[in-house]
Structures are given as structure tokens and as C-alpha cells.
Amino acid sequence: xxxxxxxxxxxxxxxxxxxxxxxxxxxxxxxxxxxxxxxxxxxxxxxxxxxxxxxxxxxxxxxxxxxxxxxxxxxxxxxxxxxxxxxxxxxxxxxxxxxxxxxxxxxxxxxxxxxxxxxxxxxxxxxxxxxxxxxxxxxxxxxxxxxxxxxxxxxxxxxxxxxxxxxxxxxxxxxxxxxxxxxxxxxxxxxxxxxxxxxxxxxxxxxxxxxxxxxxxxxxxxxxxxxxxxxxxxxxxxxxxxxxxxxxxxxxxxxxxxxxxxxxxxxxxxxxxxxxxxxxxxxxxxxxxxxxxxxxxxxxxxxxxxxxxxxxxxxxxxxxxxxxxxxxxxxxxxxxxxxxxxxxxxxxxxxxxxxxxxxxxxxxxxxxxxxxxxxxxxxxxxxxxxxxxxxxxxxxxxxxxxxxxxxxxxxxxxxxxxxxxxxxxxxxxxxxxxxxxxxxxxxxxxxxxxxxxxxxxxxxxxxxxxxxxxxxxxxxxxxxxxxxxxxxxxxxxxxxxxxxxxxxxxxxxxxxxxxxxxxxxxxxxxxxxxxxxxxxxxxxxxxxxxxxxxxxxxxxxxxxxxxxxxxxxxxxxxxxxxxxxxxxxxxxxxxxxxxxxxxxxxxxxxxxxxxxxxxxxxxxxxxxxxxxxxxxxxxxxxxxxxxxxxxxxxxxxxxxxxxxxxxxxxxxxxxxxxxxxxxxxxxxxxxxxxxxxxxxxxxxxxxxxxxxxxxxxxxxxxxxxxxxxxxxxxxxxxxxxxxxxxxxxxxxx
Numbered sequence: 047x048x049x050x051x052x053x054x055x056x057x058x059x060x061x062x063x064x065x066x067x068x069x070x071x072x073x074x075x076x077x078x079x080x081x082x083x084x085x086x087x088x089x090x091x092x093x094x095x096x097x098x099x100x101x102x103x104x105x106x107x108x109x110x111x112x113x114x115x116x117x118x119x120x121x122x123x124x125x126x127x128x129x130x131x132x133x134x135x136x137x138x139x140x141x142x143x144x145x146x147x148x149x150x151x152x153x154x155x156x157x158x159x160x161x162x163x164x165x166x167x168x169x170x171x172x173x174x175x176x177x178x179x180x181x182x183x184x185x186x187x188x189x190x191x192x193x194x195x196x197x198x199x200x201x202x203x204x205x206x207x208x209x210x211x212x213x214x215x216x217x218x219x220x221x222x223x224x225x226x227x228x229x230x231x232x233x234x235x236x237x238x239x240x241x242x243x244x245x246x247x248x249x250x251x252x253x254x255x256x257x258x259x260x261x262x263x264x265x266x267x268x269x270x271x272x273x274x275x276x277x278x279x280x281x282x283x284x285x286x287x288x289x290x291x292x293x294x295x296x297x298x299x300x301x302x303x304x305x306x307x308x309x310x311x312x313x314x315x316x317x318x319x320x321x322x323x324x325x326x327x328x329x330x331x332x333x334x335x336x337x338x339x340x341x342x343x344x345x346x347x348x349x350x351x352x353x354x355x356x357x358x359x360x361x362x363x364x365x366x367x368x369x370x371x372x373x374x375x376x377x378x379x380x381x382x383x384x385x386x387x388x389x390x391x392x393x394x395x396x397x398x399x400x401x402x403x404x405x406x407x408x409x410x411x412x413x414x415x416x417x418x419x420x421x422x423x424x425x426x427x428x429x430x431x432x433x434x435x436x437x438x439x440x441x442x443x444x445x446x447x448x449x450x451x452x453x454x455x456x457x458x459x460x461x462x463x464x465x466x467x468x469x470x471x472x473x474x475x476x477x478x479x480x481x482x483x484x485x486x487x488x489x490x491x492x493x494x495x496x497x498x499x500x501x502x503x504x505x506x507x508x509x510x511x512x513x514x515x516x517x518x519x520x521x522x523x524x525x526x527x528x529x530x531x532x533x534x535x536x537x538x539x540x541x542x543x544x545x546x547x548x549x550x551x552x553x554x555x556x557x558x559x560x561x562x563x564x565x566x567x568x569x570x571x572x573x574x575x576x577x578x579x580x581x582x583x584x585x586x587x588x589x590x591x592x593x594x595x596x597x598x599x600x601x602x603x604x605x606x607x608x609x610x611x612x613x614x615x616x617x618x619x620x621x622x623x624x625x626x627x628x629x630x631x632x633x634x635x636x637x638x639x640x641x642x643x644x645x646x647x648x649x650x651x652x653x654x655x656x657x658x659x660x661x662x663x664x665x666x667x668x669x670x671x672x673x674x675x676x677x678x679x680x681x682x683x684x685x686x687x688x689x690x691x692x693x694x695x696x697x698x699x700x701x702x703x704x705x706x707x708x709x710x711x712x713x714x715x716x717x718x719x720x721x722x723x724x725x726x727x728x729x730x731x732x733x734x735x736x737x738x739x740x741x742x743x744x745x746x747x748x749x750x751x752x753x754x755x756x757x758x759x760x761x762x763x764x765x766x767x768x769x770x771x772x773x774x775x776x777x778x779x780x781x782x783x784x785x786x787x788x789x790x791x792x793x794x795x
Contacts, residue, residue: 050082090153104145301515303546361385387441391478396432398443408524424451465506468494614670621648660685665704
């Protein structure tokens with residue numbers, strides 16, 4: 047309670063604004079007063095407010111605080127005070143969701159109290175209290191908002207450095223006063239040699255003794271403050287390094303669509319502030335050694351030097367990652383940013399070099415810190431200069447036309463494919479910081495990349511990257527990933543990737559995920575819950591075309607945008623099961639008067655050679671309007687085939703007509719026939735050649751339901767049906783893009 051005992055008599059001199067800033071509404075002055083002893087007995091400084099593992103301890107402190115405050119309220123004879131304290135104890139529940147915020151609040155209050163007392167004690171002629179800094183200084187007369195979390199720690203660290211500087215200035219003033227008093231003492235002693243007990247001489251001697259005592263106390267305080275500032279700097283820099291690692295982890299997860307704030311401005315400011323604090327402490331330490339000497343400060347110097355090296359080497363980050371699937375002989379770009387760029391020594395330009403490294407080299411780099419000498423790939427345009435942009439206040443090296451000419455692969459084990467082999471780009475340079483004599487070697491590593499030599503490898507390579515981004519652990523050994531994960535974890539990754547691919551806020555619902563589960567587990571008829579089933583990398587990689595290509599997401603998205611459209615509305619899409627195939631998704635009626643989304647068997651190139659896509663769309667009677675509401679005959683009429691004139695030899699011409707059933711009102715059979723030859727008047731050729739034509743090509747409808755409706759082979763059942771999800775907003779159709787696509791696929795070869 048010693049701290050509060052010193053603060054209490056000074057509270058009346060504090061401005062109201064300072065009091066409000068010191069004791070916020072979430073932690074009023076009453077709590078500090080009634081629980082002063084308990085508060086000062088707790089070890090608030092030992093908490094790492096960014097470590098969630100300490101949250102249970104923080105919650106226990108919160109519960110104790112509420113309990114003690116309620117006891118104080120019950121024992122208080124003043125009814126008004128009792129009600130007020132009970133109200134405050136209930137309001138402390140605001141910290142329940144985030145108990146670490148309570149730790150941060152109390153810790154900051156105690157730090158500010160000590161700072162205010164230190165100001166009042168060391169400067170007799172200094173105003174007793176100053177306004178407590180709450181944020182960056184005003185710019186153009188506008189006060190900047192207070193910074194958050196670790197940046198509050200930086201502000202407190204800056205205040206600690208100011209205390210040390212003020213202490214040094216006080217020592218300097220005391221030394222000057224002491225020198226003056228000693229000089230005056232020698233003069234008085236010369237004048238009063240016969241009377242050593244002269245009143246002036248005694249008073250002067252007492253004054254010298256007091257100054258020497260004050261000097262000794264202040265010198266000890268100066269050393270103590272240096273130790274405290276060094277500990278605070280270590281904690282604050284640890285928080286910064288963790289935040290930079292967290293930024294990199296969020297950047298990694300952004301590959302599968304997880305939200306990522308790529309703004310490096312706050313981290314750059316944080317780095318620059320800690321560099322400034324480190325420089326000030328190194329300067330103060332040199333002055334202490336000059337004034338007091340001794341080897342006790344050698345350890346402090348080594349600690350500051352190590353912190354400086356760690357800060358300088360941790361400030362290089364890959365701002366814009368290279369593509370994670372890179373094809374040899376193709377151009378790509380990447381950007382590396384140095385967060386201490388404004389503090390670089392002027393003069394010699396800083397050249398950043400890039401090289402490609404294997405997974406094993408990346409692992410050794412992390413464990414031993416040794417830059418690999420073996421070259422496993424030839425990079426073109428692999429150097430760039432760190433350049434400072436004054437407008438954005440960023441210092442970056444941009445590799446605009448980088449390319450991998452060739453790659454050296456490691457020996458593969460078993461059935462491992464080249465698309466499962468991971469590499470990375472390593473960026474290295476030497477940099478000199480203003481105020482530092484020696485240059486520092488710094489490096490940064492990119493996210494894992496897969497190098498391919500042919501476009502056919504891209505899908506499997508993307509599967510490797512998605513698995514790595516979705517299921518790797520933070521702070522892993524490069525580039526270790528689990529061999530299998532629970533299906534529910536896979537669902538989260540797929541849903542996030544879906545929202546990112548189709549730019550929607552709607553995640554995959556349980557019907558969509560069940561459809562995907564049926565695909566990956568090869569169980570199309572099963573209806574059980576897949577949540578607890580494990581998914582292996584082999585299963586995921588086997589279904590690469592389904593899970594890594596955006597077709598499956600487009601398939602689900604089409605069902606989303608068609609759900610509120612009337613029967614007959616349709617869309618074209620590429621098939622996820624038939625490579626290069628084009629299918630039609632449309633809204634059809636159900637037996638009970640509802641609507642369902644159905645998908646027609648994909649048309650292959652061979653199908654479109656016999657009848658163009660435009661003619662097939664014209665023939666299918668169950669589709670009437672292209673999404674959102676365009677009549678199909680107006681959109682596709684330019685792609686319709688003109689009827690051929692009668693042959694001069696007397697033969698009647700015929701054409702192939704596409705018939706879809708169920709849903710096609712022009713078809714009279716319940717099964718789905720193959721293409722039926724038609725004469726030029728639209729009459730089935732079976733009317734001419736007899737009703738037995740193509741018998742055996744039809745089969746009754748069984749109970750099973752395949753996803754698609756076959757069109758040119760004997761059929762197995764009706765169309766695939768999708769449950770109708772919640773309605774999103776409709777989307778616009780790009781008619782120019784649609785016509786461009788149709789121009790390339792509708793015409794016969």
C-alpha cells in the first residue's frame with residue numbers, strides 16, 4: 047500500500063482531466079482506494095498480456111477483485127457508498143470476456159502512478175504533475191488517437207527512458223551544486239581557521255553532506271531505472287516479434303481466404319520506436335559507465351546489443367509473396383519490405399539478393415541460421431535495391447521480372463510426386479543502421495512454393511499449397527504438415543476458400559459440405575455425418591480436380607444464385623467431373639409444386655461436334671431464360687443452325703435433336719433417351735422406320751440417383767437435386783463476356 051499512501055495526498059493537486067485519464071470508467075478511483083493493499087501485492091508485471099495461456103490466472107484475479115469489493119461494500123456503514131461499490135463490482139464484469147484487459151489496465155495505472163511520483167520527487171522546481179501521454183503527439187493541431195496493446199507498452203517504455211534522462215540531469219545538477227559548495231567550503235575554512243565550529247562552516251558542511259546523500263540516492267535510482275528499462279524493452283520487443291510472426295502467419299492463411307490486414311504501418315512505427323529506445327538506453331549506459339565505472343554494466347551492454355541485433359534482423363518481411371505455384375520459364379514478382387528503412391545509414395545502396403532453397407535447406411536455416419551455399423535453382427533477375435518511398439514511408443525492394451530458369455529436385459520417396467516438393471525464396475542482404483558501427487546480415491524467407499514445368503501439374507501443385515496453408519501449425523519446422531486432419535477442419539478450410547474464390551460472405555452450408563464429403567470419401571449414397579472422419583493428404587490429393595479447382599466452388603455458387611429464380615432459368619458452367627465438359631444448371635419444377643436445381647449431363651467436345659451448343663440449348667424445352675432473365679432464343683439465336691434445303695437426289699434431310707427428361711415438356715417418355723434422328727420437319731425418324739428403332743436404348747428409372755443426367759448413353763436415373771439454401775442477392779451477367787465464351791464453344795468444328 048506504500049504506493050497508494052504516497053499518491054493519496056497528491057490527488058488533490060491533479061487536474062480533473064489527468065484523474066480521468068489515470069482512473070478510467072472501467073476501473074474507477076474507488077476500486078484503487080478500497081483495494082489498494084491487495085492491488086499492490088499482486089504481480090501484474092509478470093503477465094504477458096499477449097499470452098492467452100495466462101488468461102486463467104487473469105480471470106482468477108478478476109474474480110478475487112469482485113469478491114473483495116463486494117465484501118467491502120457489505121461492511122461499509124454508509125448506504126450511499128455501499129450501493130455505489132456494489133454497482134462498481136457488477137460493472138467489473140465488462141472484463142469477463144477479456145480478463146487480460148484488466149491486467150493491462152491495472153498495470154498501466156500503477157506505472158503511471160510511479161511515473162508521477164518520480165517526477166514530483168526528483169524535480170523540486172518542476173511542476174508536481176504533468177499530463178499523462180495517451181497517444182502520439184498532435185499533428186496539425188489534431189490529437190491522434192491512442193494506440194493499442196503493445197504500443198501502450200512502448201509509450202510506458204518511452205516514459206521510463208525519460209525518467210532515466212531526468213535522473214541524469216538531476217545528478218548533473220547535484221554534482222554542480224556539490225562542486226560549488228565544496229569550493230565555498232574551502233574559502234570559509236581559509237577565513238575561519240581558528241574557529242572550525244563557525245556557524246557558516248557548519249551549515250555549509252551539512253549542506254554538502256545532504257547533497258552527497260541525494261547524489262548517492264539518485265545514482266542508485268539511475269542504475270535501478272536502467273535495469274527496469276532493459277527488462278521492459280525485452281518484454282516489449284518480444285511482443286513485437288510475436289506480432290510480426292503473427293502477421294506472417296495471417297499472410298500464410300490468407301491463401302485459403304482467411305481475412306488478412308496487410309497494413310505494415312503500425313508494425314513499422316513500433317520497430318522504429320524500439321530502435322530509438324534502444325539507442326537512448328545505449329547512450330545512457332555509456333554515460334553511467336563514464337560517471338561511475340565498473341564492470342557491472344557489461345552485461346547490460348551485451349543485452350542491449352543482442353536486442354538491437356534481433357530487432358534489426360526481424361524487421362525484414364516479404365510484403366507481397368511470390369505466387370505459390372511457379373512455372374519454370376515464366377515471369378513473376380514479389381516485394382520485400384524493411385521496417386527500419388528510414389533508419390538505414392545513407393550513402394551506399396542496399397542490394398537484396400534472392401535464391402531458391404529446398405525444404406531441407408529452409409529447415410537448416412531455421413535451426414542453424416546458416417545461409418545455404420548449394421544452388422538448387424537458377425533464378426533470373428534475382429537482385430533488387432531497397433528504395434525508400436517518401437509518400438508511403440516504406441522501404442521496399444521489388445523483384446518485377448523474376449523467373450526460374452531451371453530447378454534441381456531432391457530424391458523422391460515412394461509415390462511422392464514432384465508437385466508435392468516444396469521450395470522457398472530466401473532474401474538476404476547486409477545493412478547498416480544509423481548510429482551503429484557494424485553492418486548486420488539480415489534475411490527473410492517466403493511462404494513455401496511448388497515449382498512446376500507444365501500446366502498440367504498446376505492443380506496438384508495447388509493442392510499441396512492449400513493443404514500446407516490450411517493445416518500447418520504456427521512456428522512449425524519448415525514445412526511440416528499433418529498427414530491427416532478431421533473432416534470438420536477440412537470443412538472450415540473449404541468454406542473459407544469458397545468465400546474467397548467467389549467473393550461472397552455466404553459460407554458453405556451443410557448440404558454443400560455433404561456433397562463435397564461424398565466426393566472425397568467416394569460414398570455418393572451415404573447420408574451419415576462425416577464430421578469426425580479423418581481426411582488424409584492422399585484422399586485430398588486424389589480428388590485434386592474437385593477440391594483445388596474453382597469449378598466445384600462455381601458449381602455450389604451457381605446453385606446459390608439460381609435458388610430464387612423461376613423454373614426454366616439456367617446457367618452454363620464447366621463440369622467438375624468431365625474435363626473440358628460443359629453442363630447446364632437450371633431450375634425445374636418438383637412434383638409437389640416446388641422448385642429444384644438440376645444439372646444436365648456434361649457436353650463433351652465429341653457431343654458438340656455432332657450438334658452445336660446453340661442448337662442443343664434451343665432444343666431443350668425445360669430451359670427458357672439465361673440467368674438472370676434473358677430469353678434464350680434472343681441470346682443464342684446467332685448460334686442456331688439454319689435448316690438444310692432438300693437434297694437434289696430426293697433424300698429427306700434429318701437433324702439431331704437434344705431431348706432431356708424429366709422436366710422437358712416436349713418429351714413423352716419417362717426415361718431419358720439418346721439423341722433421336724429427326725427429319726427436317728421435326729418428325730422423329732422412328733415414325734418412318736418403325737416403332738422398334740433404337741429399342742433397348744431405354745431403361746426404367748431405378749431408385750438410385752446419380753449426380754448428372756446421361757444424354758447419349760442408356761440412363762441410370764433422374765437428375766441430381768440440390769436442396770435450396772438461403773437466398774442471396776442476384777448478380778449481373780456480363781453479356782460481352784458471355785458472347786465471347788459462346789463464340790468459342792458453340793460453333794461446330
